[in-house]
Amino acid sequence: MQRKDCFVLKGNIIYAREDRTLAEQSEGYVVCEDGICAGVFDGIPEQYKNFPVTDYGDALIVPGMTDLHVHAPQYTFRGLGMDLELLDWLAAHTFPEEARYGELSYAKQAYPYFVEELRTSCTTRACVFATLHGEATVELMDELEASGLVSYVGKVNMDRNGGVNLCEESAEASAAATRDWLSAVKGRYAHTTPILTPRFTPCCSDELMRLLAGVQRETGLRVQSHLSENPSEIAWVKELVPEASCYGDAYALFDMLGSPDTPAVMAHCVYSDDAELALLKAHGTYIAHCPESNLNVSSGIAPVGKFLAKGLHVGLGSDVAGGSTLSMLRAMTLAVQVSKMYWRLVDNTVRPLTFADAFYLATLGGGRYFGKVGSFLPGYEFDALAVDDSSVKSMRRLSVTERAERMAYQECACRLVGKYVRGRKLV
Amino acid sequence: MQRKDCFVLKGNIIYAREDRTLAEQSEGYVVCEDGICAGVFDGIPEQYKNFPVTDYGDALIVPGMTDLHVHAPQYTFRGLGMDLELLDWLAAHTFPEEARYGELSYAKQAYPYFVEELRTSCTTRACVFATLHGEATVELMDELEASGLVSYVGKVNMDRNGGVNLCEESAEASAAATRDWLSAVKGRYAHTTPILTPRFTPCCSDELMRLLAGVQRETGLRVQSHLSENPSEIAWVKELVPEASCYGDAYALFDMLGSPDTPAVMAHCVYSDDAELALLKAHGTYIAHCPESNLNVSSGIAPVGKFLAKGLHVGLGSDVAGGSTLSMLRAMTLAVQVSKMYWRLVDNTVRPLTFADAFYLATLGGGRYFGKVGSFLPGYEFDALAVDDSSVKSMRRLSVTERAERMAYQECACRLVGKYVRGRKLV
Numbered sequence: 001m002q003r004k005d006c007f008v009l010k011g012n013i014i015y016a017r018e019d020r021t022l023a024e025q026s027e028g029y030v031v032c033e034d035g036i037c038a039g040v041f042d043g044i045p046e047q048y049k050n051f052p053v054t055d056y057g058d059a060l061i062v063p064g065m066t067d068l069h070v071h072a073p074q075y076t077f078r079g080l081g082m083d084l085e086l087l088d089w090l091a092a093h094t095f096p097e098e099a100r101y102g103e104l105s106y107a108k109q110a111y112p113y114f115v116e117e118l119r120t121s122c123t124t125r126a127c128v129f130a131t132l133h134g135e136a137t138v139e140l141m142d143e144l145e146a147s148g149l150v151s152y153v154g155k156v157n158m159d160r161n162g163g164v165n166l167c168e169e170s171a172e173a174s175a176a177a178t179r180d181w182l183s184a185v186k187g188r189y190a191h192t193t194p195i196l197t198p199r200f201t202p203c204c205s206d207e208l209m210r211l212l213a214g215v216q217r218e219t220g221l222r223v224q225s226h227l228s229e230n231p232s233e234i235a236w237v238k239e240l241v242p243e244a245s246c247y248g249d250a251y252a253l254f255d256m257l258g259s260p261d262t263p264a265v266m267a268h269c270v271y272s273d274d275a276e277l278a279l280l281k282a283h284g285t286y287i288a289h290c291p292e293s294n295l296n297v298s299s300g301i302a303p304v305g306k307f308l309a310k311g312l313h314v315g316l317g318s319d320v321a322g323g324s325t326l327s328m329l330r331a332m333t334l335a336v337q338v339s340k341m342y343w344r345l346v347d348n349t350v351r352p353l354t355f356a357d358a359f360y361l362a363t364l365g366g367g368r369y370f371g372k373v374g375s376f377l378p379g380y381e382f383d384a385l386a387v388d389d390s391s392v393k394s395m396r397r398l399s400v401t402e403r404a405e406r407m408a409y410q411e412c413a414c415r416l417v418g419k420y421v422r423g424r425k426l427v
Numbered sequence: 428m429q430r431k432d433c434f435v436l437k438g439n440i441i442y443a444r445e446d447r448t449l450a451e452q453s454e455g456y457v458v459c460e461d462g463i464c465a466g467v468f469d470g471i472p473e474q475y476k477n478f479p480v481t482d483y484g485d486a487l488i489v490p491g492m493t494d495l496h497v498h499a500p501q502y503t504f505r506g507l508g509m510d511l512e513l514l515d516w517l518a519a520h521t522f523p524e525e526a527r528y529g530e531l532s533y534a535k536q537a538y539p540y541f542v543e544e545l546r547t548s549c550t551t552r553a554c555v556f557a558t559l560h561g562e563a564t565v566e567l568m569d570e571l572e573a574s575g576l577v578s579y580v581g582k583v584n585m586d587r588n589g590g591v592n593l594c595e596e597s598a599e600a601s602a603a604a605t606r607d608w609l610s611a612v613k614g615r616y617a618h619t620t621p622i623l624t625p626r627f628t629p630c631c632s633d634e635l636m637r638l639l640a641g642v643q644r645e646t647g648l649r650v651q652s653h654l655s656e657n658p659s660e661i662a663w664v665k666e667l668v669p670e671a672s673c674y675g676d677a678y679a680l681f682d683m684l685g686s687p688d689t690p691a692v693m694a695h696c697v698y699s700d701d702a703e704l705a706l707l708k709a710h711g712t713y714i715a716h717c718p719e720s721n722l723n724v725s726s727g728i729a730p731v732g733k734f735l736a737k738g739l740h741v742g743l744g745s746d747v748a749g750g751s752t753l754s755m756l757r758a759m760t761l762a763v764q765v766s767k768m769y770w771r772l773v774d775n776t777v778r779p780l781t782f783a784d785a786f787y788l789a790t791l792g793g794g795r796y797f798g799k800v801g802s803f804l805p806g807y808e809f810d811a812l813a814v815d816d817s818s819v820k821s822m823r824r825l826s827v828t829e830r831a832e833r834m835a836y837q838e839c840a841c842r843l844v845g846k847y848v849r850g851r852k853l854v
Contacts (some may be wrong), residue, residue, distance in 0.1 A: 076820075301768065327838065341765075409506030
C-alpha cells in the first residue's frame, strides 16, 4: 500500500547544515517519508525503493525558504513611493493603505494577490503581519491555510500614533479585539497559527503592552514586532518608555520579548547595541534581517555577521512593502551585498556574509523558528523547491553550490518548477 | 510611399527631460521619423497619420537604456565567486576567464551568450570591454553589429600586472596589437565603434599610456577605463604614478582622460574627491556608476548625488561580472538604494537619488554619451522599449510614473515585448 507523503525527488541537491556549511549532491535523491525528510542519497536506499520518484532532471533542489517578516496588506503598494524614510513612509503610504482593510470586501480582493504570489514564490513558511482588523485577518489566514503554506499570522495591535481610520480606540478595545480574533480562529487551521503582533512601541501604549502580555500568558502564543530599525524611531521609543534601558527592553519590561521556549521574532535590529543583543540572546529572540527594506526606507545596515558570531538566531525577511519583493533569493543576495558595505563603511571587524551564510539564513536560519525546518538533514519537515536554472548559460560545468549562488543572483532567469511544504506539493 | 524607419508606437509613455524631471503620457503616441523621435503626443498629429502604428496596448513605453560599463568576456561567470574584493577577485576569477579568449573558438562560443542576452535586455547602447585579444574583439564587434545594438567596444590594453596568459609582452606590443585591431575594424560597422581601453593604471605602464595617447591623437578615438574604485587600487596607483596628483591625474598626465569633445568614460569614481571631480568635469568625462559591482566586490558607494549637483555627466553601468546582471532596471533600483546608504552612513549632506534621478541616469544620463539618445524629446535618436507589466497586480489605478517605478523594482515580473534601436526593431 502506498503511504501518503512518501516520495523521492531527484535532482541536484543542496542544503545548509546547522553549522552553516553547505552540503551538495549532484544527481541525488532526497527522500520524504510521512512528510519528514529521510535524508539525501546518491542512490535510492533499499527501504525507499517503492516510493514514487519525481525526476526534476538537471534542476536544482533546495530546501524551502522562510520569510520571517512580511506585511500582507502592504503587498498592494510594493515598489512604490520609495523616496521616504520609515516614519514618513508609514504616514504617507502604509497607514492609508492598511486602513482600507477595514472593509472586508477590500481584503477579499487584495489578499489573494499576496497569497498567490507567496504560494508560487520560494517561500514555504512566513511570519505575517495583517492589519488591526480582525475580520480581514481571519480572511487572510483562511487564504494562507488554503494555499498550503505554513505561517504565523498576526492581527496588528496599535492604540496610539496610527493613521486616519487606523488606530484602535483604547488599549482595552485593542486587547478585546485580539481576544475576539483569537476566538474566531481557535482550532480552525492545521498550518496557520496566530501570533501576537503589537505593531511597534510607538503604536502601542504601556497599557496595551500589559494587556497583550496577559493574553500571551493565557494563550502561550508567540509575539512578533519591530525593533531598532531607524534612528528617529529609536529616539521616539526612548521618550515614550523612558524607564527602558534600550528599545528591546521596552518590550521585555512588559513581558513581550518572549522566551527561548516561546521565542519572539523581532524585525530589523539595525541599531541594536551589545546590551540589546545580549537581551535578545537571553530571550531566544529570532532576528528577521530585512536588507531590502533597510535600504529602501533608508534605515541602515544590520550587522548580521555580528549576530551570527554571538550565536543569535537570525533569518531573512522580505518586509514587503518596505521591501519591494517577496523574493527570498533577492533577500539572500542583498544580505550578502549590504554586509560588505557594513564591513567597508561601518565596522571592518564584522566579516561580510558569504553565500553559504545567506543560503543558511534563507533556509535553516529562519526555518528553525518553525521547528526542524529548512534543511534536508534527516528528521526535518519536508519543505523543498525545484528550480530550473537551465536558461542561465555557462561555459563550464558548475558545482551545485556554484549553481545555487548563481540562482540567487540570476533570479529572474530561474523558474520554480516544484514546491513542497510538509511533504505536500504546492507547485 | 512608405518611408523606412517611420512609425508610431502607442502605449503608456514615460521619459526623462534634460533637467532630470520625468514626462508621462498615458495612452500616448511616440513618433519615429527616419529613425529620429518626432515627439510624444496624445493623438497622432496630421503629418504622421500615414505612419504605421504599433499598438502596445496597456504596456509601458520607455526610452532605451545605456549600459556605460560592461565586460563582455566576464558574462560567462556572472553571479559566481562573489566573496572577494576587487584585486583578489580579478586574480582569482576574472583574469583566468579572460585568458581563455585567446582562443578564437572560445570567444565564438561564449560571446553569443552575452550578445543575445544584451539584445533581449533593456539595453540599447553599451560601452563594452572585450579582452586584450584582437581577433576575439573583432568577433565580439561583428556579433554586436549583427544584433542591431549600438556600442563602443574596446580591445583591452594591459602590459603589466596581468594574469597567466593575460598580459601583453610590452607597451610596444600592446600598441601594435591595438593598431592591428583598429585596421581590422576600420570602416566595418555602422553601429559599432572602437574605443581605446587601457584596463586601468595598475595594468598599463607609463610607456603604454604614452603610446595609446599617440594612437588617440592619430585616430581621434574615445577612451574608457576604470577610476577610483577601491582603496587598495587607489593606493597602488599612488605608488605606480607618484607624480600624479590623484588617480584621475594618472590618466590626464598621459592625455588619456579625454576632452569635452571626445569624452572618456570612467567607471566607478567611488572615492573621487573634489579635486578629482573637478578634473573630470574639466575633461567632460562620463562617470559610469555601477552600484551592484560596487557592492559585490566590496568597493563602497559612489556619491552620485554629489556628481549630479556638480553638473558632471553620469550614467549607469552593469559592470558585469563585478555586477551579476545585465539588467539596467536592477542598476536603477540599486542606484537609489545605495544612495540612501551613502546618505545614512557616509555623508548626510549628499541627498539620496529619487526614482526620477535613476530613470534619468539609465536613459538620458548615459544615452548622452552616444549623442541625442535616451529621451523621447523631439530630435533624439529613436531607442525605445515596450514593457508589459500586466502581471504586476495593483489595487488602484497607477500613474505611468508609478508604474515605471514599480517596473524597476519588480523587474522579474515584467516582460520586454518590443525594442527599437535607431528606429530599427530588435525585439
